[in-house]
Amino acid sequence: MNQQGVRWTSEQVLALAPDDTSRKAGNKLGAAGPWSDAGSSDSGAVWGLCKGSGSKPYQTVVDTTGPAYKCSCPSRKFPCKHALGLLLLWAAEEEVVRGSTTPDWAEEWLEGRRKRATDKNQSDAGTGQTAKTADPEAARRRAERRAGRITAGATELEQRLADLLRGGLAAAEQSGYGLWEETAARMVDAQAPGLAGRVRELGAIPGSGPGWPVRLLEECALIHLLDAAWLGIERLPEPLAATVRTRVGLTSPAEGPPVRDHWLILAQYDSSDGKITTRRIWLYGRDSGRTALLLSFGAAGRSPQQALPVGLMIDAELTPYAGAGQLRADLGEQFGAPVAIASPPPGGRTGAALDAYGRALRDDPWLDSWPVTLSGAIPVPTSPGWQLADADGETALPIAPAALGRSGLLKLVALSGGGPVTVFGECGHQGFSPLAAWSEDGSETVPLI
Amino acid sequence: MTGTTSTSLWEELVTSALLGTDRRTPPAEATTPGKDAPAALLDAAALQTVRRRAGLLPAPAAALPEPAPHDARPQLPAPARRRLAQLLADRSAPSAGGRRGTAPDLTELLPQWLAAANEREYQAPASVLPALLDAARARTDLRPQALTFAGPRGLWLARLNPEWKFALRGASGGATLPDAGDAEAVQSLWEEGLFAERVALLAAVRVHDAGKALALLAATWSTERAEDRLMFLDSLRTGLSDADEAFLEKALSDRSRNVRATAAELLSALPHSALAGRMAARAASCVSLDRSGDGADAAIAVEAPHECDAGMQRDGVVPSPPSGRGERSWWLGQLVEAAPLATWPGRLGGRTADELVALPVADDWGDELHAAWCRAAVRQRDAEWSRALLGAPGTPPETGPGTTSLAERAKLLATLPAGERADWVAEFIAAHGLSEAFQLLGVCGVPWSEPLGRSVVDALDIARDAGSYPWSFSGVMGLAERCLAPEEASRLEILTATPDEPEGASPGAGGYWSEAFQRLVSTLRLRATMTAELRGPTG
Numbered sequence: 008m009n010q011q012g013v014r015w016t017s018e019q020v021l022a023l024a025p026d027d028t029s030r031k032a033g034n035k036l037g038a039a040g041p042w043s044d045a046g047s048s049d050s051g052a053v054w055g056l057c058k059g060s061g062s063k064p065y066q067t068v069v070d071t072t073g074p075a076y077k078c079s080c081p082s083r084k085f086p087c088k089h090a091l092g093l094l095l096l097w098a099a100e101e102e103v104v105r106g107s108t109t110p111d112w113a114e115e116w117l118e119g120r121r122k123r124a125t126d127k128n129q130s131d132a133g134t135g136q137t138a139k140t141a142d143p144e145a146a147r148r149r150a151e152r153r154a155g156r157i158t159a160g161a162t163e164l165e166q167r168l169a170d171l172l173r174g175g176l177a178a179a180e181q182s183g184y185g186l187w188e189e190t191a192a193r194m195v196d197a198q199a200p201g202l203a204g205r206v207r208e209l210g211a212i213p214g215s216g217p218g219w220p221v222r223l224l225e226e227c228a229l230i231h232l233l234d235a236a237w238l239g240i241e242r243l244p245e246p247l248a249a250t251v252r253t254r255v256g257l258t259s260p261a262e263g264p265p266v267r268d269h270w271l272i273l274a275q276y277d278s279s280d281g282k283i284t285t286r287r288i289w290l291y292g293r294d295s296g297r298t299a300l301l302l303s304f305g306a307a308g309r310s311p312q313q314a315l316p317v318g319l320m321i322d323a324e325l326t327p328y329a330g331a332g333q334l335r336a337d338l339g340e341q342f343g344a345p346v347a348i349a350s351p352p353p354g355g356r357t358g359a360a361l362d363a364y365g366r367a368l369r370d371d372p373w374l375d376s377w378p379v380t381l382s383g384a385i386p387v388p389t390s391p392g393w394q395l396a397d398a399d400g401e402t403a404l405p406i407a408p409a410a411l412g413r414s415g416l417l418k419l420v421a422l423s424g425g426g427p428v429t430v431f432g433e434c435g436h437q438g439f440s441p442l443a444a445w446s447e448d449g450s451e452t453v454p455l456i
Numbered sequence: 457m458t459g460t461t462s463t464s465l466w467e468e469l470v471t472s473a474l475l476g477t478d479r480r481t482p483p484a485e486a487t488t489p490g491k492d493a494p495a496a497l498l499d500a501a502a503l504q505t506v507r508r509r510a511g512l513l514p515a516p517a518a519a520l521p522e523p524a525p526h527d528a529r530p531q532l533p534a535p536a537r538r539r540l541a542q543l544l545a546d547r548s549a550p551s552a553g554g555r556r557g558t559a560p561d562l563t564e565l566l567p568q569w570l571a572a573a574n575e576r577e578y579q580a581p582a583s584v585l586p587a588l589l590d591a592a593r594a595r596t597d598l599r600p601q602a603l604t605f606a607g608p609r610g611l612w613l614a615r616l617n618p619e620w621k622f623a624l625r626g627a628s629g630g631a632t633l634p635d636a637g638d639a640e641a642v643q644s645l646w647e648e649g650l651f652a653e654r655v656a657l658l659a660a661v662r663v664h665d666a667g668k669a670l671a672l673l674a675a676t677w678s679t680e681r682a683e684d685r686l687m688f689l690d691s692l693r694t695g696l697s698d699a700d701e702a703f704l705e706k707a708l709s710d711r712s713r714n715v716r717a718t719a720a721e722l723l724s725a726l727p728h729s730a731l732a733g734r735m736a737a738r739a740a741s742c743v744s745l746d747r748s749g750d751g752a753d754a755a756i757a758v759e760a761p762h763e764c765d766a767g768m769q770r771d772g773v774v775p776s777p778p779s780g781r782g783e784r785s786w787w788l789g790q791l792v793e794a795a796p797l798a799t800w801p802g803r804l805g806g807r808t809a810d811e812l813v814a815l816p817v818a819d820d821w822g823d824e825l826h827a828a829w830c831r832a833a834v835r836q837r838d839a840e841w842s843r844a845l846l847g848a849p850g851t852p853p854e855t856g857p858g859t860t861s862l863a864e865r866a867k868l869l870a871t872l873p874a875g876e877r878a879d880w881v882a883e884f885i886a887a888h889g890l891s892e893a894f895q896l897l898g899v900c901g902v903p904w905s906e907p908l909g910r911s912v913v914d915a916l917d918i919a920r921d922a923g924s925y926p927w928s929f930s931g932v933m934g935l936a937e938r939c940l941a942p943e944e945a946s947r948l949e950i951l952t953a954t955p956d957e958p959e960g961a962s963p964g965a966g967g968y969w970s971e972a973f974q975r976l977v978s979t980l981r982l983r984a985t986m987t988a989e990l991r992g993p994t995g
Contacts (some may be wrong), residue, residue: 017542034545038560040978099538101985165495172494175476224473228501235499357514365510372506388616389518396517403517414586421585421613425523436509446582453583 015071018454019316020094022275023074025084026310029091036092037099045096046106051344053097053104054113057089067093068113070120072344074314077116085312124340153198157255160197161234164190164206168231176223180213201256204280205230229373246331250371253330261337263327268292270299270323271348272315273431274442276456286311289378289431289442290325290336291352298378299325299336313338317443318452319345332370334378348452351429351445354382356397357404360434376407376435383427386420393420395439398427407438415455419444422453466504472497524612529579533992536573537581539985543569544587560979564938566591568983570601572990580605585613589620599623636664646672651684658691666695674703682712689718696722701729708770720772724794725835731771732796738768739795740803742788743825746818756804756812758821760784761791785824792828797841809844827864834867842868843876849883862895870899878905890915894931903941912936913944916973917951925965926972937976942984948977 017037024030036042036057043064045055051071056064059080067078067089076086086094097104109117167190171179179186187210194203205226212223236243236251243251252259270290277286288301303311315321315338324339360379367377383398392411396403410416410432419441422428429449432441441455468483477493486500487493532540543566580588585606592602603610603623614623634641634657645657662669673688680688689707692700700722707719708731723731738761746757761768764775764787772794777786800812807815817825826845833841846868869877881896882905890912900908912932919929926933954970 017538017545021545030545034542034562037542038562038978038982040560040974040981095542099542100535168498169492169494172473172497173476173478175479176474178476220474221470224470224501225505227473228498228505231495231498232502232506361512361514365512368506368510372502385520387518387520394515394518396520397514400517400520402514404514414590417586417613417617418583420616421609422582424582424609424612425521436512451583 015094015098015316015319017095017098019318020091020098022317022454023086023094023314024091024310025086029084029086029088032088033086033091033095036088037095038092042093042096042103044106044110045093045104046108047097047104048107048109052109052113052117053093054110055093055096055104057092065089066112068116069094070117072341073120074316075120153257156197157199157202157237157257160194160199160202161237161255163193163197164202164230165234165238168227168234171227176220176227179223180219186210199256201254202230202233203256205233207280233373246329246370249330250333253328253333254371254373259329261326261328261335263329263336265324265326265339266292266295266297266299266336267322267324267342268295268297269320270325271320271352272317272345273352273452274454274456275315275317276442277310282306284311286313288313288315290315291380291431292325293320293352296353298334299327300334300378301325301338302335316345317454318348320348321345330371332367332374350449351382351452352380352431354380354384354429354431357381357384357395357402360404360439364434364436374435375437376433376440378431379434380429380431381439382429384423384430385425385427386416386423395430395441404434405438407433407435407440409437410440413456415441418453419455422446465500466508469497469501469504473501521616522612525608527579527607527609529577529607532573532578532581533989535989536578536986536992539989540569540573540581540584544584544591560937560975560982564934565979565982565986567598567601568938569986569990570598570605572987574601574604576990578605578990580607580610582609585610589614589617589623593619593622636661642672646676651687655687655691658688659694662691662694666697667699669695670700670703682715685710685712685715686718689715689722692722696725698726698728701726705730708772716770717772717774720794721835724772724796727796727798727836732794734767734771735791735794736796736799739788739791740799742791743800743803745804753816754805755816755818756821756825757818758788758825760788760821785821788821789824789828789831792825793831793835795832797829797832797836797838809841813844813847830864830868834864834871837871839871839873842871846880849880850887852888862892866895866899869896874901875905877901878908882908882911885911885915890919890929890932894935897932897935897939900939902939904939906941909940909944910947912940913948913951920951920965920969923962923965925962926969933972933976937979940976940980942980942987945977945980945984948973948980952977 020037021030021034024033041058041064043056043058045053047053052068053071054066054068057067057080058064065078065080067076067080067087069076069086069090071094074086076090078087078089080087080089082088093104187206191203191207191210194200194206209223209226209230212219212226215222233251233254236247237255240248240251249259270292272288273291274289275286277284279285284305286301286303286305288303290299290301291297292299301313301315303313305311321341322343323341325336326339327333328335328337360377360381363379364374364377367374381395381404384395385398385400386406387394387396387403389405392408393406393416394403395406406416419428419430422444423446426447428447429445430439430441431443432439432455434440443455444453445451446453465483465485469486472480472482472486477497481487482493482497482500486497488496488499491499543562588602588606589610592599592606599622606613606623611623614620634645636642642657642661646654649657658669658673661672670692673692677685685707692704704719704723704726708716708723710716710719720731723729724735726732742759742761744757744759746755761784764773764783768787768791769775773787773790775787777783797809801807801809804812804815813826813829816822829841830845832838833845846865869880872880878900881893881900884896885893885908893912893915897912903909904912913936916929916932916936920926951973952970954966956966
């Protein structure tokens, strides 16, 4: 094997599947049977012909550095089951994918990709700025109109919060979802999706079990804080103002200076609000020590396209978004094929994790959690729930309620076997939500979600 | 976490918020001149919220769990590890397509993979333990292998999730048992353990030292509950010998009828036991050589017992027959079944088993007598008699010697050495085709011997040429995927081509057969790869 980089594991491949059906179908195709003329190249390309029900086999090719997929099958899912099956064969180092001469049909597409990448680089480097907006004056007017609407929305929301507090939160238990849904709809009209999302979540709190009045007051107070910050945004320092704009729902493009690093792919998971699927990918820069978040979105029921295999490391450029304490970034150019993570990111004790969250709140008081790595952590069963304790058994963080029902928790417990492990996750006021772990020898990245 | 003053301020804020500022004036710290009470309350609450969050401190840790016991088994080679993850990912219910398509059914390969990994004594990777336990929870047939593979850490983990309770009960919980040689630990677990632990312990000790297990059981026998006695007695099947006779003989007068019956059954499997002798005498008095004709056409005459006396009942004969069976034939069957087969050559003119089975039986007692001999051959694991009762594999089943029941034939086959068993079934299939072979194939050793595999493949080929659909043979196909030796794959390759459709064939059958054979070939290849992966790079 003169393969550059490393092959992925079956789990990493299957994590790319857009849905459960594709995952199963791809798994079935991950056997030599239907495949012929398959092979892979040093630059991370994998190709093969897969016999389907028709007379002509499907042509499947994957560029694992993207990853990007092309298949002649009619499926509109990305990656399709053929691409998944092919990657599984490749991951398992099956005999059938040991060919090394790229067939013309695959080469054509790979060549096209390379050419586009070069063109893009040249145009970026050449013109410096692409024609972003045709008419800056019109854009400015549009932005002003939108800001005006948000201001009106925030003012109205303030009024509603004041009414709520005047009458008492106890009444909120009776009024139920309706009140909040209506208010959220008003915020959507006001073009403030950030406010709308927070308001919608308020509706769920009165039904969330003991202690709900405390949580409801906290969330109301934070919305109030955001309203107030928006209404006085011109008095805020620019980084904080950028954070407030993002929180309200005004996204600005990623335009910070690109950061090239060896990025460890630590976790990838999806969440859905019923309308939009949000995918989060956590990266850690081995050289810069920076943690970054890639966000991508998909329509209801469809997975976002961007997917990176957890447990690998990519040499790539990230472009950060503006805003104080903002971790979000966009993935730019990648250099070479991914390699396996050699060792987990450096971690600390539970106390340090909470300190990091506390410090992050200074830049963004609306933060629910902060990405941290714990080293020497031991999962401990408590009644009810679980803790992650420091190895000396003195202090611990509770596992966040949302993570308690996930299968990844027991994976973490299995990996630990009662001994210390390294855990990456999100640490916040709800507790710690584990996302990836490494056993003592740190060799294998175990995804927990 | 935070000071008492701010804690109480926060509580005051919550109370005001809950009741409403109209009814309850917020605390003085949360009022700002010139600002509405609700807005001032929210200001103060926001400050408190962020302050509380920023000031969070870790909680005191609960008691750390006992670490999982060390597992000394070697780690899986990396490709085998990847394969396992793939097999476990596919463990969900079969897709709507059922057993179609050309791709192997991975769920069917998991049991084999586990068996092969256990044979090589590999340790399960910690991160797959939850998926492994989930798979074992869903499929009871996987449990013994899955739990062996999961090892001590698997059991340790199972204690932490109520859904995996199954792993902790039954004999498979072997990892928690003391070493069978550790007399003190064995004794204390035997005296204080839970029922399931004691059953497992007894079985483990019995394998290690049959006599010690018997002594353990005898010491507490009189104090055990009836159901427990039955289970414990059952464990004596392992390593049963004449040394157990005295104990079993005593158990014949047990209070529980089931215990008595089991004791009698075990004793009858000991040809030298007193019970076997008594049963032999009773059976012999019922079956004799009928010399009325010439010596050349000797026959067996049967005089079934006229009563089931107390002695017979004490020796385990059940007096009342199931509905639809005559009393006397019911008693006869039990006597012959429990009598040592060695009784018969002496009793019936020095003939061999073959000759005896071939003898005509007077008055239609033949079926009854042969069926009882079949049960005796199975119980006493007598290969010679089994061979005689099975007869030649080419003989049509309905005219065969012993029994027409395939289930009973399968049991008889199981007493033969593996090679002979495979040859017999291979010939049976060659003579009668596949339709009746399923149960017989089930008792053959895996992977199938070359003659057996060849005969199955030939029979499938014939079935294809006959123009039927492959799913009429899906049972055998499934078995072949699991049992055919991987080396057969290359010979099968030729069958994967889609043949021309012959006149009168079922429409499209050729294509389906081609698909079925492709799946078989790819499954065999995958099995070969799996085995190679488990062998690791060093061979």
